[in-house]
């Protein structure tokens with residue numbers, strides 16, 4: 001009997017160790033996927049069984065282009081990038097970071113390309129090369145319902161919230177003065193500031209603007225097209241090999257309707 005108890009205890013101890021090993025390991029993996037000590041989260045999406053991995057720098061707080069559903073990265077850019085990776089016979093790894101860090105990350109080779117509803121601008125073209133444009137964005141102005149701001153000119157002298165380093169940030173600072181502009185790490189944080197009355201308006205791309213207004217009562221988008229922009233993928237300056245590969249994939253995915261289908265899945269026609 002004693003011996004049996006001993007054996008049982010041993011078996012139980014072994015089982016618990018094994019369980020903890022598996023569970024603790026899982027926990028570690030989860031943490032790693034969530035965030036490392038640099039505040040950068042990464043996750044691999046299997047698109048192919050080959051060894052090639054391409055790393056996408058993005059800011060997953062920009063619905064419907066890139067955002068998180070639980071631990072999963074989803075959105076138009078994520079799906080297009082997954083399709084591009086499949087064309088390249090590669091696995092896609094999504095690396096989540098501040099929007100403002102994307103170009104640096106691509107430039108120093110930490111990631112292979114940047115895709116984040118990123119507008120092609122002359123200034124950025126000096127730092128990175130852009131692929132063909134795969135989508136269009138329009139800068140929009142969000143205000144609280146009943147605001148006295150009814151058009152762009154009425155923004156003069158008002159407090160404007162933007163996402164750091166975006167074209168909205170650049171326009172607002174250029175046109176209304178940096179002193180009137182508050183920069184937030186995420187568009188969602190600018191919207192929270194707007195709801196709390198810390199800023200009077202938020203300038204951000206139209207599709208995220210719609211998503212934020214839908215998710216937050218009491219906000220409206222002004223009926224004004226502030227600036228129309230082209231979104232493209234950024235690669236390291238001079239990396240024509242990757243640029244050509246991505247462009248060829250984009251051409252194919254445009255021709256066969258994949259890109260339109262992905263966009264239509266997330267943006268309902270009005």
Ligand code: GLN
Nearest residue numbers: 062116117118119166167
């Ligand atoms: N289209 C804007 C830009 O490129 C915003 C992009 C973003 O916030 N992800 O600056």
